[in-house]
Amino acid sequence: MLSVPEGYELSPQPGRGLVKGRPTLECQVAVPAGGASEAEQTAGVRRLTRDMEAAWSGARPWRVRTLPEHVALLDLLPPSVRSDGAPIAPVGLSVDELEPLFVDLRDGPHFIITGPPRGGKSTLLRTWLVSLGASLPVDRRQLYLAEFSHSALDASQGLPGVRHIQDGAALGALLNDIELIADSGVTAVLAIDDLDGLQRAADGDTLHRLHQLVEARRSGLYVLLVGSSSSLGASYDGVGHAIREAHTGFLVGGSEYDDMQVLGISVRHAEASQGVPVGRGFYARRKRYIRVKVAAPPNAADLTALTALTPAGAGSTAAARLVQGGG
Ligand SMILES: Nc1ncnc2c1ncn2[C@@H]1O[C@H](COP(=O)(O)OP(=O)(O)OP(=O)(O)O)[C@@H](O)[C@H]1O
Numbered sequence: 001m002l003s004v005p006e007g008y009e010l011s012p013q014p015g016r017g018l019v020k021g022r023p024t025l026e027c028q029v030a031v032p033a034g035g036a037s038e039a040e041q042t043a044g045v046r047r048l049t050r051d052m053e054a055a056w057s058g059a060r061p062w063r064v065r066t067l068p069e070h071v072a073l074l075d076l077l078p079p080s081v082r083s084d085g086a087p088i089a090p091v092g093l094s095v096d097e098l099e100p101l102f103v104d105l106r107d108g109p110h111f112i113i114t115g116p117p118r119g120g121k122s123t124l125l126r127t128w129l130v131s132l133g134a135s136l137p138v139d140r141r142q143l144y145l146a147e148f149s150h151s152a153l154d155a156s157q158g159l160p161g162v163r164h165i166q167d168g169a170a171l172g173a174l175l176n177d178i179e180l181i182a183d184s185g186v187t188a189v190l191a192i193d194d195l196d197g198l199q200r201a202a203d204g205d206t207l208h209r210l211h212q213l214v215e216a217r218r219s220g221l222y223v224l225l226v227g228s229s230s231s232l233g234a235s236y237d238g239v240g241h242a243i244r245e246a247h248t249g250f251l252v253g254g255s256e257y258d259d260m261q262v263l264g265i266s267v268r269h270a271e272a273s274q275g276v277p278v279g280r281g282f283y284a285r286r287k288r289y290i291r292v293k294v295a296a297p298p299n300a301a302d303l304t305a306l307t308a309l310t311p312a313g314a315g316s317t318a319a320a321r322l323v324q325g326g327g
Pocket residue numbers: 071115116117118119120121122123124149151278279280293294295296
C-alpha cells in the first residue's frame with residue numbers, strides 16, 4: 001500500500017511512477033539509451049550491448065542454441081572418411097541434444113523408414129546414402145538404390161557412388177552381386193523406395209531371395225526399406241515383415257498411431273497430437289526413440305563435385321574437400 005497526500009494525482013507521462021517508502025516518492029524511469037523515437041532507442045541499446053560484448057574478455061556464458069530451420073548434410077559430414085571403415089554416418093540432428101545424429105548400420109542391420117505421404121522418407125534415404133558415401137572409404141562400400149515409385153522418375157538424379165536401379169529384373173541381378181559381397185568385409189547397403197513398388201516390380205523368386213538375404217543377416221549387408229504403415233502393416237510375411245520385426249528405423253513427417261506401431265514406439269499424446277513437420281521425426285531402436293531432424297541432401301552442384309572426387313580414389317579427402325568447396 002502506498003500512502004500519498006490527499007488530492008495527489010500521478011502525472012500521466014509514460015515512465016512516471018511511485019516508489020514505496022516513507023514518504024512515498026515519485027520517480028521517472030530512465031530510458032536505456034538516448035534517442036527521440038523508440039527505434040532510435042532500440043538502436044542505441046544494440047550499440048551499447050555490442051560495445052559491452054567487445055569490451056568483455058572474461059568467461060562467456062553457455063550459448064543458448066536452437067534447432068535450425070534447415071539442416072544441410074554438408075555441415076554434418078566428418079572432415080574425412082572413417083579409417084576404420086565402420087558403417088557409421090550422420091543423417092541429421094538430434095532435436096533434444098542439437099548434436100549430429102550418427103547412425104551405425106550395425107544397430108539394424110535393417111531399417112524401416114515410414115511416415116505419411118510427403119513426410120520426407122525418400123529425402124532421408126538419399127541423405128543417408130550420400131552420407132555413407134562420404135563417410136566410408138570408396139573400396140569399403142557398395143551402395144545401391146532401388147527406386148520403384150512412380151514419382152521417383154522425376155525426383156531421382158544420380159547420387160555419387162550409388163548404383164541406381166528401377167526395375168525388378170535389375171534387382172535380381174543386383175542380388176547376385178550382393179550375395180558375393182556379403183561377408184567380405186565390404187559394407188553393402190541396399191536402399192529400397194518403396195515396399196509397394198518392390199512388390200509390384202519384383203517377381204516371386206526375387207522377393208524370396210531378398211527375404212532370405214534379410215533373414216540370414218549376412219555380415220556387412222544392410223537393407224533400408226521405405227514403406228507406408230499400411231503396406232508394412234499388411235505384410236505378415238516376406239521382406240517387409242522381416243525388417244519391421246526388429247522395430248528399428250525412422251518415422252518422419254508424422255506421429256500417427258499406425259506409423260508409431262510399425263516401430264513399436266509410443267509418443268505422449270500431448271506431443272503426438274501436435275503433429276510433426278516434414279523432415280522431422282523419430283529414430284527408433286528396439287522400442288526406444290530419439291527425436292530427429294533429417295538433414296537435406298546436397299544440391300545438384302555439390303553432388304557433382306562429390307561425383308568428380310569419388311571415382312578418382314580421392315577416398316579419404318573427398319568429404320573434406322566437398323565440405324570446403326560447398327561451404
Ligand atoms: N529433411 C528435409 N529437409 C528439408 N526438406 C525436406 C526434408 N524432407 C523432405 N523435404 C521436402 O519435402 C518434400 C517431400 O519429401 P519426400 O519426397 O522425401 O517425401 P516422401 O515421404 O518420400 O513422399 P512420398 O510419400 O510422395 O514418397 C520434398 O519437396 C522435400 O524437398
